[in-house]
Amino acid sequence: MDAMNMNAGTPGADPLEFYGTQVSSRLLLGTAQYPSPAILADAIRASGSQIVTVSLRRESGVSKAGQSFWSLIKDLGVKVLPNTAGCKTVKEAVTTAQMARELFGTPWVKLEVIGEDDTLQPDVFGLVEAARILCRDGFEVFPYTTEDLVVAEKLVSAGCEVLMPWGAPIGSGRGLNNPYGLRSMRAHFPRIPLVVDAGIGLPSHAAAAMELGYDAVLLNTAVAKAGDPARMARAFARAIEAGREAFVADPMEARDMAAPSTPVMGRAVLAD
Amino acid sequence: MTSPNSYDTESTQAGKANVANEMRVAVVGGGVAGLTCAHAFAQRGARVTLIERRAATGQGCSWFAGGMLAPWCERESAEPLIAELGFESLDYWRRTVPDVPQEGSLVLAPPRDLPDLKRFSRRTEGYEWIDGARIAALEPDLEGRFDQGLFFPTEAHLEPRKALAALTTKLTGEFGVRMAYESDVVDDESSLTADADIVVDCRGLAARDRLADLRGVKGEMLVLFTREIALKRPVRMLHPRIPVYVVPRGDGHFMIGATSIENDERGRVTGRSMLELLSAVYQLHPAFGEAEITEIGADVRPAFPDNLPRIRKRGRTIYVNGLYRHGFLAAPALARRAAEVAFEGAYFPEVMDEDRREW
Numbered sequence: 337m338d339a340m341n342m343n344a345g346t347p348g349a350d351p352l353e354f355y356g357t358q359v360s361s362r363l364l365l366g367t368a369q370y371p372s373p374a375i376l377a378d379a380i381r382a383s384g385s386q387i388v389t390v391s392l393r394r395e396s397g398v399s400k401a402g403q404s405f406w407s408l409i410k411d412l413g414v415k416v417l418p419n420t421a422g423c424k425t426v427k428e429a430v431t432t433a434q435m436a437r438e439l440f441g442t443p444w445v446k447l448e449v450i451g452e453d454d455t456l457q458p459d460v461f462g463l464v465e466a467a468r469i470l471c472r473d474g475f476e477v478f479p480y481t482t483e484d485l486v487v488a489e490k491l492v493s494a495g496c497e498v499l500m501p502w503g504a505p506i507g508s509g510r511g512l513n514n515p516y517g518l519r520s521m522r523a524h525f526p527r528i529p530l531v532v533d534a535g536i537g538l539p540s541h542a543a544a545a546m547e548l549g550y551d552a553v554l555l556n557t558a559v560a561k562a563g564d565p566a567r568m569a570r571a572f573a574r575a576i577e578a579g580r581e582a583f584v585a586d587p588m589e590a591r592d593m594a595a596p597s598t599p600v601m602g603r604a605v606l607a608d
Numbered sequence: 609m610t611s612p613n614s615y616d617t618e619s620t621q622a623g624k625a626n627v628a629n630e631m632r633v634a635v636v637g638g639g640v641a642g643l644t645c646a647h648a649f650a651q652r653g654a655r656v657t658l659i660e661r662r663a664a665t666g667q668g669c670s671w672f673a674g675g676m677l678a679p680w681c682e683r684e685s686a687e688p689l690i691a692e693l694g695f696e697s698l699d700y701w702r703r704t705v706p707d708v709p710q711e712g713s714l715v716l717a718p719p720r721d722l723p724d725l726k727r728f729s730r731r732t733e734g735y736e737w738i739d740g741a742r743i744a745a746l747e748p749d750l751e752g753r754f755d756q757g758l759f760f761p762t763e764a765h766l767e768p769r770k771a772l773a774a775l776t777t778k779l780t781g782e783f784g785v786r787m788a789y790e791s792d793v794v795d796d797e798s799s800l801t802a803d804a805d806i807v808v809d810c811r812g813l814a815a816r817d818r819l820a821d822l823r824g825v826k827g828e829m830l831v832l833f834t835r836e837i838a839l840k841r842p843v844r845m846l847h848p849r850i851p852v853y854v855v856p857r858g859d860g861h862f863m864i865g866a867t868s869i870e871n872d873e874r875g876r877v878t879g880r881s882m883l884e885l886l887s888a889v890y891q892l893h894p895a896f897g898e899a900e901i902t903e904i905g906a907d908v909r910p911a912f913p914d915n916l917p918r919i920r921k922r923g924r925t926i927y928v929n930g931l932y933r934h935g936f937l938a939a940p941a942l943a944r945r946a947a948e949v950a951f952e953g954a955y956f957p958e959v960m961d962e963d964r965r966e967w
Contacts, residue, residue: 372913373913374915375914404872405871557848561727563731
């Protein structure tokens with residue numbers, strides 16, 4: 337029943353690569369706020385997602401006290417992308433990333449440096465600095481950023497090979513606040529994998545991001561807080577697949593006037 | 609069943625006629641699950657010994673419980689089963705222990721988080737939308753602070769520590785339940801459980817040695833004392849990241865809870881958790897900012913992967929576990945089921961995932 341896996345490894349597949357790792361699912365799923373680990377597992381399976389983000393700031397406590405939750409996730413056979421959620425300074429983010437590398441045995445890290453509590457907007461200055469430190473230290477950094485092109489340039493020159501601009505503030509469910517900015521970013525970085533991260537509320541938002549040519553979508557709350565998370569995860573998987581297909585299929589241009597799809601001239605006139 | 613042992617001798621001396629039919633039950637664990645199980649078995653005439661590793665009952669994670677008997681509110685985030693068990697348990701507590709005020713519960717959100725209130729209302733029933741005037745009528749000290757809220761009139765709350773103390777007194781007095789404190793029973797061959805017909809294992813997370821799919825979910829709480837504000841009923845404040853509840857404990861005390869963190873770390877209360885709980889409750893009413901902190905605490909709730917409780921019967925042992933955040937809400941209903949499993953061979957598919965009917 338897993339549409340995403342049908343593509344995996346088949347000819348004509350449309351794989352996506354993050355730091356040399358190929359995935360076929362273009363949906364990255366966050367693991368916070370689900371009603372239970374069992375429902376989280378159902379949602380991950382239904383999403384076909386191959387990468388899930390995990391926050392470890394809170395769960396770690398002392399002496400790896402969150403192990404049982406993490407092993408539930410590991411057992412699902414997905415790739416874990418640890419994040420630095422909630423970190424507000426470069427130092428915090430770097431330390432958290434190092435802890436994550438040790439705990440999960442992966443160089444991947446979703447880098448969040450939060451600048452502002454009300455919008456959870458990234459502190460782009462701290463983000464660039466932390467990205468520079470982590471990339472130099474061998475991390476493969478997925479930075480959560482805004483659609484600002486200059487910041488994006490600096491992240492790329494710091495060594496980031498993926499960019500993750502926000503759609504809207506984290507948890508807001510508002511969709512793509514600035515489609516123009518996201519489109520410019522796609523045009524500016526035609527070859528870097530771009531992931532819309534945060535602010536997605538509905539499958540149609542995710543489809544819109546994919547239609548803009550984004551490579552993937554990362555979301556959490558929209559699935560976790562749905563009445564039926566597994567079902568919503570499946571809806572997102574389908575929307576993301578549809579949006580991707582539409583982008584690859586090269587959609588028509590919108591126009592102001594009607595354009596008949598059958599010719600008006602020379603039409604047979606049937607007497608009645 | 610009829611092999612001679614000291615208990616038989618005792619009860620024969622007491623002149624009980626039905627001695628041969630008396631089931632000897634050892635309940636292990638004196639939290640809310642163990643005490644309600646002891647009650648359910650004793651009510652059916654079993655001779656119950658309750659084994660508790662601490663010096664008194666109710667000292668584990670039950671000690672830190674909120675004591676909200678709020679099946680409708682829980683319905684927002686929990687499976688329908690929890691509400692179903694909750695209605696039965698609500699009724700049990702009102703019949704069994706004194707002082708279970710049925711004042712309902714109030715769910716509020718700051719104006720910017722109104723979408724969360726709407727979402728909450730969509731997921732449950734048993735409430736009415738109320739406006740600022742009605743909120744002020746119910747809780748005068750919250751006047752002018754909230755424009756909208758949800759009121760669940762049929763819900764109740766209790767003081768967990770007092771309730772478990774009352775239940776303990778009832779068990780030892782009315783029902784002759786024998787308490788074996790400071791006894792750590794993990795081994796079925798140990799002397800305290802050796803001659804029992806049925807062992808009811810209610811050890812919570814400590815039963816992880818037998819129930820491998822149990823995990824711990826840490827919860828932190830605090831108690832505030834202030835005379836500046838009074839509340840009649842539990843109030844929940846919604847927030848996308850930091851939901852908080854306040855349960856009035858009487859005499860100026862308010863229990864504030866609770867975090868829910870995916871780890872099994874006992875007892876360590878973090879600054880961040882306190883900061884978040886306090887800032888959320890300060891938003892409910894600034895008087896909480898000036899209140900005295902009289903207690904902080906943390907413990908670990910036992911939970912299965914779906915956060916739903918289980919009864920499992922293996923041989924003569926019945927496990928009652930995984931009550932998660934729903935100890936007081938689920939325990940009496942589970943205890944009743946556990947007793948029916950033992951006495952009548954009943955089977956409850958909603959809570960029994962291992963159907964072993966070899967007995």
